[in-house]
Amino acid sequence: MSRTMPQSTKPAPTILQQMGGTAGVVHAALPSIAFVAGDAVFGLAGAIAVALGTAAAIAVIRLLRREAVQPAVSGALGVAIAAYIAWQTGEAKDYFLLGIWMSLVLAVIFLASVLLRWPLVGVIWNSLNGAGHAWRDDTRSLYAYDVATLTFVVVFVARFVVQRWLYDGDQTGWLAVARIAMGYPLLVVALVVSYWAVRYSRRRLSSD
Structure with a gap:
């Protein structure tokens, strides 16, 4: 008589996990921090370059780690739009x-x-x-x-x-x-x- 093994139920992801874990929270904050730091050191043009570079680097890192890239791409797009507005207004x-x-x-x-x-x-x-x-x-x-x-x-x-x-x-x-x-x-x-x-x-x- 064969016994059926109980199926292991995978626990539902926590709210933090759904956001990409601690790394996802940090990644979301980095472009803004980079922008402010870049503005203090290099001025507006440098700040935009640093923020965009940071967002692109995050996307590449997630891609190399085979993590979900969509949040990083969406974040990079948001950074690009925000940077464009700042560039246009000066x-x-x-x-x-x-x-x-x-x-x-x-x-x-x-x-x-x-x-x-x-x-x-x-x-x-x-x-x-x-x-x-x-x-x-x-x-x-x-x-x-x-x-x-x-x-x-x-x-x-x-x-x-x-x-x-x-x-x-x-x-x-x-x-x-x-x-x-x-x-x-x-x-x-x-x-x-x-x-x-x-x-x-x-x-x-x-x-x-």
């Missing part, structure tokens, strides 16, 4: 302008989704998992996704307010600090709340 602080206004745009979109009763956290998660729209018929599930979506709104508004204030004060160095400090750390908070909303909604729907 102001180093404008390197951060795209991210500042993107925070406001995202805050408006996420808030609008709650007001329209289609909270984006619920829409995105259930669409990616093919779960349909049953969660919208459960009032408590809908409220849970409202809370998660509004957490993202708070994160985006906080980023916009703080970084816009630093931008208006010509604090380029502190803009880099704010971008890093208000980047992944605040995103982790929003993802934790989203994880709670998903688990809560699943329990609600499975009990029906």
Whole structure:
């Protein structure tokens, strides 16, 4: 009589692992640090070159390590757009302008989704998992996704307010600090709340 060996279940990746681990967090911060350091030493043109070179080097390193290159490519594209804006205006602080206004745009979109009763956290998660729209018929599930979506709104508004204030004060160095400090750390908070909303909604729907 043959015995069936129990199948080993692979643990779900943590939030940090989904971001590329500690290396992914560091890689995301490096171009901004390189830009500010380059601006202090070489001026705007040198800062742009250093930031772009750093982003390209990160992409090459990830490729050589056979890691996912898509985040690095997306990051490099964002750095290139930010550098182009700074080059066109001739102001180093404008390197951060795209991210500042993107925070406001995202805050408006996420808030609008709650007001329209289609909270984006619920829409995105259930669409990616093919779960349909049953969660919208459960009032408590809908409220849970409202809370998660509004957490993202708070994160985006906080980023916009703080970084816009630093931008208006010509604090380029502190803009880099704010971008890093208000980047992944605040995103982790929003993802934790989203994880709670998903688990809560699943329990609600499975009990029906």
